[in-house]
Amino acid sequence: MSALLDLQNVSVAIGSAHLLDGVSLRLERGQTLGLVGESGSGKSLTAMAAMGLLPLIGGRVSAGTVRFDGQDLASLTDAQRRALRGRRIGFVTQNPMTALDPVQRIGAQIDVVSRLHLGLTKHAARARTLDLLTQLRIPEAAAVAEAWPHQLSGGMKQRIVIAMALAGDPELIVADEPTTALDVTVQAQIIQILAGLVREKGVALLLITHDMGVVAQICDRVAVLYAGRLAEEGPVAPIFAAPQHPYTAALINCIPQEGMARGTLRGIPGAVPSARQYPSGCRFHPRCVKATAECATHIPPLTQRGDGQAACLHLPEIAP
Amino acid sequence: MYSYLIRRVVMLVPVFLAVSLVIFLILHFIPGDPIDNLLKVGSSPEARAQMEARYGLDQPLPVQYGIWLSKVMQGDLGTAIVARRPVSDLILQALPHSLRLGGFALLFSSVVGVGLGVLAALNRDKWPDKAIMGGVLLGSTMPSFWLGLILMLIFSVWLGWFPVSGARSASALVLPVLTIGLGGTALVARITRIAMIEASGRDFVTLLHAKGLSPLRIQLRHVLRHALIPVVTILALRIGWILGGAVTVEVVFARPGLGTLLIKSLSQHDYPVVQACLLMLAMAVMLGTLLGDILQAAMDPRVRAALA
Amino acid sequence: MTLPAPIRALRRPAGALAGLWLILVILAAIAAPLLTPYAYDIQELKSAWQPPSASHWLGTDEFGRDLLTRLMYGARTSLSVSSIAITISVLCGMTLGAAAAWFGGWFDRAVTTIVDLTWSFPEILIALILVAIIGPGTTGTMVAISVAYLAQFTRLTRAQIMTLKGETFIEAAASLGAGNGHILFRHLLPNALAPVLVSAMLATGDAIILEATLGFFGLGAQPPVPSWGGMMSAGSALVFKAPWIIIFPGLAVAITVVAINLYGDALIAELDIRARMRRAV
Numbered sequence A: 001m002s003a004l005l006d007l008q009n010v011s012v013a014i015g016s017a018h019l020l021d022g023v024s025l026r027l028e029r030g031q032t033l034g035l036v037g038e039s040g041s042g043k044s045l046t047a048m049a050a051m052g053l054l055p056l057i058g059g060r061v062s063a064g065t066v067r068f069d070g071q072d073l074a075s076l077t078d079a080q081r082r083a084l085r086g087r088r089i090g091f092v093t094q095n096p097m098t099a100l101d102p103v104q105r106i107g108a109q110i111d112v113v114s115r116l117h118l119g120l121t122k123h124a125a126r127a128r129t130l131d132l133l134t135q136l137r138i139p140e141a142a143a144v145a146e147a148w149p150h151q152l153s154g155g156m157k158q159r160i161v162i163a164m165a166l167a168g169d170p171e172l173i174v175a176d177e178p179t180t181a182l183d184v185t186v187q188a189q190i191i192q193i194l195a196g197l198v199r200e201k202g203v204a205l206l207l208i209t210h211d212m213g214v215v216a217q218i219c220d221r222v223a224v225l226y227a228g229r230l231a232e233e234g235p236v237a238p239i240f241a242a243p244q245h246p247y248t249a250a251l252i253n254c255i256p257q258e259g260m261a262r263g264t265l266r267g268i269p270g271a272v273p274s275a276r277q278y279p280s281g282c283r284f285h286p287r288c289v290k291a292t293a294e295c296a297t298h299i300p301p302l303t304q305r306g307d308g309q310a311a312c313l314h315l316p317e318i319a320p
Numbered sequence B: 001m002y003s004y005l006i007r008r009v010v011m012l013v014p015v016f017l018a019v020s021l022v023i024f025l026i027l028h029f030i031p032g033d034p035i036d037n038l039l040k041v042g043s044s045p046e047a048r049a050q051m052e053a054r055y056g057l058d059q060p061l062p063v064q065y066g067i068w069l070s071k072v073m074q075g076d077l078g079t080a081i082v083a084r085r086p087v088s089d090l091i092l093q094a095l096p097h098s099l100r101l102g103g104f105a106l107l108f109s110s111v112v113g114v115g116l117g118v119l120a121a122l123n124r125d126k127w128p129d130k131a132i133m134g135g136v137l138l139g140s141t142m143p144s145f146w147l148g149l150i151l152m153l154i155f156s157v158w159l160g161w162f163p164v165s166g167a168r169s170a171s172a173l174v175l176p177v178l179t180i181g182l183g184g185t186a187l188v189a190r191i192t193r194i195a196m197i198e199a200s201g202r203d204f205v206t207l208l209h210a211k212g213l214s215p216l217r218i219q220l221r222h223v224l225r226h227a228l229i230p231v232v233t234i235l236a237l238r239i240g241w242i243l244g245g246a247v248t249v250e251v252v253f254a255r256p257g258l259g260t261l262l263i264k265s266l267s268q269h270d271y272p273v274v275q276a277c278l279l280m281l282a283m284a285v286m287l288g289t290l291l292g293d294i295l296q297a298a299m300d301p302r303v304r305a306a307l308a
Numbered sequence C: 001m002t003l004p005a006p007i008r009a010l011r012r013p014a015g016a017l018a019g020l021w022l023i024l025v026i027l028a029a030i031a032a033p034l035l036t037p038y039a040y041d042i043q044e045l046k047s048a049w050q051p052p053s054a055s056h057w058l059g060t061d062e063f064g065r066d067l068l069t070r071l072m073y074g075a076r077t078s079l080s081v082s083s084i085a086i087t088i089s090v091l092c093g094m095t096l097g098a099a100a101a102w103f104g105g106w107f108d109r110a111v112t113t114i115v116d117l118t119w120s121f122p123e124i125l126i127a128l129i130l131v132a133i134i135g136p137g138t139t140g141t142m143v144a145i146s147v148a149y150l151a152q153f154t155r156l157t158r159a160q161i162m163t164l165k166g167e168t169f170i171e172a173a174a175s176l177g178a179g180n181g182h183i184l185f186r187h188l189l190p191n192a193l194a195p196v197l198v199s200a201m202l203a204t205g206d207a208i209i210l211e212a213t214l215g216f217f218g219l220g221a222q223p224p225v226p227s228w229g230g231m232m233s234a235g236s237a238l239v240f241k242a243p244w245i246i247i248f249p250g251l252a253v254a255i256t257v258v259a260i261n262l263y264g265d266a267l268i269a270e271l272d273i274r275a276r277m278r279r280a281v
């Protein structure tokens, strides 16, 4: 059976800038895939590619294929891609504060999804909206539906965005750092809500995050991006037990402890290279503790490791 | 909302006082004694004193201003020197013509300007955008009196479609409205285009696309809705500016109105009339800013919340 | 080596075309006495109302004067009056705007209020009133135009300095112990200069229109000195009888102003200050 979301060797470019380079991901139905990496590593671009939204920021898939439920997104018409978005793929953005249209009431912004994609009447759509809000444990759903975005808190807005993502009864939810902009206490609630959706509704979740702790907690698989390339990808438990790639190891080593500034990855020395001047060879080599001279000249290929894969010239010996 | 309205109107009072003071003082800046302007050459000193007393000009300046202002507030704008009629009569005669002209011109420039601005923004950097922006540039660089004359030449003289001048028929309104409207259209189209382009880059637009809405619907129902907020605000601020265009155009088409009245009174040194005309235009400007604020509050719930 | 931006702007197609026209007009204005076979002020009624022909390329006016000759002399009046007026306006506006931004407090508030108020009045009205006070003619027109645009440059300079004040290099200079005057004249004003100068150039275009409008009302340069607006002051009466008397001066105004705008656009693109220009409007 084909995976629900399947990216094969996807490269993404905006203008003359080549930002993603041969990224491959698979997400099965009802599973959760964590996508991690430092700021600027290309996580959001991967999400936009999966949604077919790259043209919006002037980007394009320059190589490889993005398949949703076996269909190549590139072979679909604009209208067919639109019919997927909101209906079969829901999207949760990074910053709920700016994600809602400030001059439209909350209810109407959710209603439109089920009216458009499920063909519900105005009345039925509103009933569905109120039902969703209640499921997301939003008190006084009817009042909230009549509210303006600026009247709600950040956590509440993110629940609204999730309700919008759910309104079309999707099979996949793409959540791009859904908690980065929120208070610590609210972060946990939102993660619980998303995990609950996977458990109870059987949706698949592509969760983009900075937080390896969250990955360990709710993801089935994890993919690690570094500077536009896939560093490592595989099931969560073995990777956390024995990370193959030095970058993954470094990320796991600095899982934020209580009291650390939220949304930050601490402890890997050196700065993320900018897309304009990626280092030669393995892009991680200026910061890698295991780097050798070879790493500066050779691009490491993706190598099968157990049920996953990793791209490093000096992978640890496989235990016999 | 109502308390905001009241506060907003109260805030206009000092502005009105300042503007009226400036307008009042203009009379005193005019070279020569205003009474000389009023008196016939060779009048006796008694006639002069009498005239001064009649206009309250023997009083100190602040007192004169107070008297003038209180009369203005009662609707007494004085007597026109040349026409020897109450100024308010002249104003009331001219005002409807100017309002009609300004109103239609405003309507024309907002509808056509927003339409062109949207078209340009939807086709950003493609030929329709370039053509519209080129036309807009042309429209804003032609002196309005000249544009009026050229339209008159083409449509009245050569084609004979519209009357050359006057305000006797509705069709006489077409060319003047077009003349003012084209300048305003250029302004509105330019602001609309920039506002649309800026609004399309906003965060929430991404989510609208992620919901699967069609791009056209997103542009027209959401982006335009946002773009209209600055457009309406600036348009309201520029009401006086559009009425200013009316001044020259009224003269070109020999239409009755505040502009014609103002120019005529300026050349006849009929200062009470000049003052009254300026006062009317100033009121229009102030009402414009008020209208802009109200519309902004009506269109943007965040503004309403900040005001409550 | 990089050429200065005003030259680089000429390498863009629109900038080149616009620059060419402007140079042509300025040369015609300067060299008018050498280039024109006719006098601009001698009336010759027997050759009045002539349409364009080989001997009078643009025709003659109601007094039999050659229109091309008057157009070239008119360029002198129109260009010099508007550019001098705008120069005065820029100098006063920069001083006022810088002072307001620098001193802040009640002074800033007073300046801002007055400037905002005058800004919402059409320039033509302000100019009409001022000319009525000062009296028609070249001087009156110049003063009227400079006052009419004062608000714009005060606003722009003030806005520029307010944003620059918050930027790090200014704070760095201050923390290094640079004096107030030093910061204002060495750092703030020079950095505010590019947008102000470019908008001064664009405003010169508007001023040419304003000058023409005052001339049209008979309030500009007084006869027999020709100005583009003054040449059209007989107005609608001419439209029937000799439209060329109206068409050509107006075209001269429109093309010149378009050229100024196109060149200004090219300059803005070269200097990369579009965002800073927009912020101040």
Ligand SMILES: Nc1ncnc2c1ncn2[C@@H]1O[C@H](COP(=O)(O)OP(=O)(O)OP(=O)(O)O)[C@@H](O)[C@H]1O
Pocket (backbone or CB within 6 Å): A014, A017, A019, A037, A038, A039, A040, A041, A042, A043, A044, A045, A046, A057, A274, A275
């Ligand atoms: N519109 C754009 N034009 C040019 N470059 C872009 C654009 N959007 C993103 N980039 C570049 O692409 C790279 C990846 O960006 P992306 O937004 O995917 O990073 P990210 O992993 O989501 O980071 P963050 O954690 O900060 O959200 C970055 O180097 C960024 O500078």
Ligand code: SF4
Pocket (backbone or CB within 6 Å): A245, A246, A247, A282, A283, A284, A285, A286, A288, A289, A290, A291, A292, A295, A300, A311, A312, A313, A314, A315
């Ligand atoms: S290839 Fe070399 S530099 Fe890159 S991760 Fe492996 S060891 Fe480090």
Ligand SMILES: [Mg+2]
Pocket (backbone or CB within 6 Å): A043, A044, A045, A176, A177
């Ligand atoms: Mg991102």
